[in-house]
Amino acid sequence: MAKQKTAAATASSKKDRDAATEKKIVVLATDVAKRSLGGREPIVRVPTRAKSNTIWNKKKGILQMGDGAQERQLFNLGQAKSFMQTMLHSSSIKDLIGAEKTLSLRGMFYKGLHTVAGTKEKTFADQDESDGILEDLEVSLGALREELHIFAKKAGTMVGNITIIDSGDEIDCRRMGSGGYAIPSIVEPDVIKFKKCDAKFVLHVEKNTVWSRFNEDRFWEKHNCILTEGGGQPPRGVRRLLRRLNEELGLPVYCLLDCDPWGHYIYSVIKQGSISLAFESERLAIPEAKYLGIRASDYRACGLTDDVQIALNDTDIKRAREIAAYPWFEGHKGWQREIEGLLNNGFKMEVESLITKDISYVTETYVPERLKKKDWLD
Amino acid sequence: MAAKEAVAMAEPKKKSVAPRADAESMAARQRDISVSEFFAKNRHLLGFDNPRKAMLTTVKEAVDNSLDACEEAGILPEIAVIVEDLEPGRPATAKSSRYRVTIIDNGPGIVRKQVENIFGRLLYGSKFHRLKMSRGQQGIGISAAGMYGLITTGRPMTIFTKPKAGQPTHHIELAMNTKTNRAEVNFDKEVKEFPPKRFRDLTPGTRALAEQGGFLTESEFPTGTSVSIELDGKYQRGRGSVDEFLELTAIANPHARFVFVPPSRVTEDEEPDVLAAAEAGAAAKATVTTETNGVIVYPRGVQELPPETKEIQPHPKGIELGILLQMLKDYELAEKGGTLYNFLQERFCRVSASTASSMCDAIGVSSRAKAGDIEPPQAEKLYKVFQESKLAPPPTDCLAPIGVRQMLAGMLKGVRAEFYAASSREAEVYRGRPFQIEAAIAFGGELPGDETARVIRFANRVPLLFQQSACSSFKAVVETAWKNYNLSQPRGTLPVGPLVIMIHMASVWVPFTSESKEAIADYDEIRKEMKLALMECGRKLGTYLRKRQKMRREGERRDVFERYIGEIAKAINAITGDDPKAIYEALLKQAKSRTAVADQLLDEDGKVVKEDLAETDDEGVLIIPDAIAPAVAAATSTPLAPLDLDGKAKAASKRGARKAAEPKAAAAPKRAAKPEPESAARTELRARAAKAAGRGKAGGEDGARLF
Known part of the structure; x- marks a missing residue:
């Protein structure tokens, strides 16, 4: 009974959300129509997705999008085509909502693709053009990608002491074999529900290879946790799922990333949100996320050899300094020291470098010790 | 060939038996040759x-x-x-x-x-x-x-x-x-x-x-x-x-x-x-x-005759020694006992009384000396004095240039172009003889675009039809850097493009290269003036061409806008249900007004042309807006496939769409429905322009703007 009720509630909330999204699209199109008929220049306001328009909300500990926006004009040689594309995609999304279906980014590219009447020109030259327009639409409409009925390709794996319901199918994440559960791009409650969770924390690792090491060693079983990976910079689906695990189930999130500017940046994205998706930080960022390692000091602490060193190049050094200057790292002593340590070392270290100690050093010694000592950056 | 020559060489030897001609017998055959016979x-x-x-x-x-x-x-x-x-x-x-x-x-x-x-x-x-x-x-x-x-x-x-x-x-x-x-x-x-x-x-x-x-x-x-x-x-x-x-x-x-x-x-x-x-x-x-x-x-393009020209005396610097001697002889014959002092003043221009006496002094004779008494060595001295003395250039009222306005009128009736420019230089002097150079160019319209420019040359209003490349004017055209005026010009040749170049030399004595008067001799002074006149015209053309290019760019801009308007109207219709046709037309109207420059010369009455080109220095410029329409329209007009509001776009090629565009079709731009280039309307317009060119006072050498 209760279950049915939830389902009904979800369904109705989905319907409400769809109605809201549809309304936003109609408002946008009506504005263009009114401007056109009134002899004014048709424009679409597109909030700027750039660092200049990203605000660090210290209180919330997340990145947020500012008020900066650009006007996309029809009567501007450089924008005329993207204006047309924006209108095409708006119309396509309305179709999707009406038909209650979702499409991939590539699917959307094909949906909007045709030859402009009276010419030999295609509406979209390639999928990149289409993807850019969809990102613009997300921010212009203030709607999430899934609200627009669009999904990205899956990139992320999960395993652990949790049972979920994905689109009505119950999935026990303890019984996922060696491959794990592939995290879909839309993980909103109407798609994924948490049925039962015994895990006490989430360990997120940078990439699949490391994840496999942990999975093979049944780390999640021994330490009663959930093990995830995001294939480098985690996609939205993974970030949203981590956030939901953190927020709804109260699980702390620990990250095990490479000791290089890239790893630091991934942590920053998980924790505070990214510049390009600053408008979604509210529902993606995990301000409580913790950085477990690898630390610059581990080279000595773990007694690693010269062989694991990967020299920092100029780009890395530049990038590290940039990260050090991020407002959310700037006043953070631990992080300033960490980045300084990296630069002083003059080399990067991957998580896999711990394998030089022992195949299972990372799963049996490194992580358990850190967790026990609560030795992390936050 | 060699054999023939050998025979020819051998022949005199055979005839050597006959008595050779002597002075007497030759004298018997020597007689006057009449000019006509020659x-x-x-x-x-x-x-x-x-x-x-x-x-x-x-x-x-x-x-x-x-x-x-x-x-x-x-x-x-x-x-x-x-x-x-x-x-x-x-x-x-x-x-x-x-x-x-x-x-x-x-x-x-x-x-x-x-x-x-x-x-x-x-x-x-x-x-x-x-x-x-x-x-x-x-x-x-x-x-x-x-x-x-x-x-x-x-x-x-x-x-x-x-x-x-x-x-x-x-x-x-x-x-x-x-x-x-x-x-x-x-x-x-x-x-x-x-x-x-x-x-x-x-x-x-x-x-x-x-x-x-x-x-x-x-x-x-x-x-x-x-x-x-x-x-x-x-x-x-x-x-x-x-x-x-x-x-x-x-x-x-x-x-x-x-x-x-x-x-x-x-x-x-x-x-x-x-x-x-x-x-x-x-x-x-x-x-x-x-x-x-x-x-x-x-037909007659202007109603007034060229101004009457005056006859002038030669300029001292423009004569040769032999002629000076002959003039002295002639003067003695005409004015028995006339003085050198008087001779100098009467038979030359720009020689004043004081100049004459100082010239007499310079050759060491008294101003009372008779012209007939001047010995050749003295005459030679006098000739040198002529070359060294500082004299005003000869008067120029002996010249009757065609005039800027008249050249435009003449070009207009003879050359079917879209742009005409003319310029008239101030009079200059070569070898003591005054001359004046004028140039005009006609561009575009029906002139062939892929050929080298046609140069039409005139001396004292007479066309020169032969020996073009030997003519000073031809060299002047080749030496002018037409690339500066947005025309292509392969190195060392005439410019290429829909261009007619007219050069006129007015002078009391045009230096032809031969008696058949086919080419103007290549004097530096003359060629320099020709080039300056051409450059003046070229600058006007350059300004015009840049303007036209801008129009074309605006036209292309419009092209881009118009291309997407149909799509936008359809998309909005799908979202809001608004009438796509209304939106389409409203946007099209906006697109047109935003790229209005492209229309400026396409307007039927040509009024905008006047306003717009007034900014440029258009003295001596004539533009036939109607003549431009086919050329520019071809480049700028977007043939809009009639908006198919049922969803399916009509697969119409650009050209096909242009033909299909009829005045009644909402989308069809006005200019697409223009009549054929050489229609009655066109002829009338030309007639109007010609009339405008022909109006006005004879003194209108400033080439008042005609449009």
Whole structure:
């Protein structure tokens, strides 16, 4: 009974959300129509997705999008085509909502693709053009990608002491074999529900290879946790799922990333949100996320050899300094020291470098010790 | 070849038996050569090299004389050129044929006693001995033509001349005796009619034109002269033809009206008529060149005669030593005992009393010294003094340039372009002789775009048709950097593009490279002025072309906007249900107003053109907006496929869409529905422009903006 009720509630909330999204699209199109008929220049306001328009909300500990926006004009040689594309995609999304279906980014590219009447020109030259327009639409409409009925390709794996319901199918994440559960791009409650969770924390690792090491060693079983990976910079689906695990189930999130500017940046994205998706930080960022390692000091602490060193190049050094200057790292002593340590070392270290100690050093010694000592950056 | 030479060499040896000629026997054979005889043998020097050129030269000499005579008498020239084919039945392969060329003018006529001299003697005329700007210079032309006719056909020249209104006309036939350089009159009678009525009924075309009062109307010819010469010639159109000569003469003489009746049969390749046939009724009145029933009318473009030119004395720096000696001799003959002091002041320009006395001092003679007493060494000294003294340049009121406005009017009627510019330089001096250079260019319109520019050259309003590359003006065109004015120009050649370049040199003495007056000698001073004039025109063209380019860019911008408007209207319709057609039209309207520059020259009334081009320095610029439409529209107009509101876009190619665009289609731009380029409306517009060009005061040399 209760279950049915939830389902009904979800369904109705989905319907409400769809109605809201549809309304936003109609408002946008009506504005263009009114401007056109009134002899004014048709424009679409597109909030700027750039660092200049990203605000660090210290209180919330997340990145947020500012008020900066650009006007996309029809009567501007450089924008005329993207204006047309924006209108095409708006119309396509309305179709999707009406038909209650979702499409991939590539699917959307094909949906909007045709030859402009009276010419030999295609509406979209390639999928990149289409993807850019969809990102613009997300921010212009203030709607999430899934609200627009669009999904990205899956990139992320999960395993652990949790049972979920994905689109009505119950999935026990303890019984996922060696491959794990592939995290879909839309993980909103109407798609994924948490049925039962015994895990006490989430360990997120940078990439699949490391994840496999942990999975093979049944780390999640021994330490009663959930093990995830995001294939480098985690996609939205993974970030949203981590956030939901953190927020709804109260699980702390620990990250095990490479000791290089890239790893630091991934942590920053998980924790505070990214510049390009600053408008979604509210529902993606995990301000409580913790950085477990690898630390610059581990080279000595773990007694690693010269062989694991990967020299920092100029780009890395530049990038590290940039990260050090991020407002959310700037006043953070631990992080300033960490980045300084990296630069002083003059080399990067991957998580896999711990394998030089022992195949299972990372799963049996490194992580358990850190967790026990609560030795992390936050 | 070598063998032949050997024989030739051997021949004298064989003849060596005969007594060699001695001074006595040679003296017996030595005698005067009459000028006529000389030229009869060397007719190529006068432009009678071949039958085709002979025909042209005959027409040219007669027309030059007619124009000079009319202008001197202050009459607006009305000239008919009639070429009759006397052997219409000849085989098609004939290289030449017998023609009768008749030129009739409304000039002052010729008094009876001068007829023989003017038409029957070479080197007889009023123009050789003076420094005054005129077409003819030596007095060879028309008599040489008559001589050529006599030699090739044995037929005398027929002359009708009416020197006084209301008085009888002299009908004279005369043949030149080449030995005596004198004419022999075969026929001399007084008749009533002038011009000869016979010509009005010559062809259906002449009849029709005469009926409208546009051909040899008696009242238009109160006085005048008609010359007919029968000759062995060839009539063929194209470069260097009678047609081209008249076309160019009409351009350089917009104050004259020409009617040309070509022969009924043209030798060899009969080209299609270049000129579009206008409605018959318009032929008599139109201000652009028209052709009706084979008769070509070059109408009058401006109503005022060129200003009368003054005769000047030579400038001291412009003469040679030999001439100075001759002048001294002549002065002594004319003014027995005249002083050198007076001689200098009277026989030269720009020599004042004080200059004269200081010149006398400089050669060490008293100012009272008689001109006849000056010895050659002293004369030589004087000549050197001339070269060293600082003298004002010769006066320039002896020159009658065509004028900016008149050049534009002339170009307008003869060249179908979209852009015309003209410039007139200040007078300058070469070798002590004043001259003035003018240039004009016509661009675009119906001119061929992928050929090298056509250069039309004039000296004292006479077109120069041959030896282009030997001409100073040609070199000036080649040396001008046309690339600076947005034209392409392969290194060391003429520019390429839809361009006609006109260069005119006005001078009291045009330095031709030969007696046949075909090319202007290459003096640095002259070439420099030519280049400056061309650069002035070029700058105007450059400004115009950049403007046009901007329009084209705006047109392309519009293109882009218009392309997407249909898609946007459909998308909005799918979202909001708004009427897509209304949105489409509203957006199209916006797109047009935002790219309005593209329309500026496309407007039918051309008003925007005026406003817009007023910003540029458009002195001496004439633009025919209608002529631009086809060219620019082709580049800018977006052929909008009629918006298919049912969803499916009509697969229409650009070209197809343009054809399909009809005025009623909401999307069809106004300009797409323009009539064919050479429509009646177009002709009318040209006529309007020509009228505008022809209006105004004679002094309008500043080339007031016409549009």
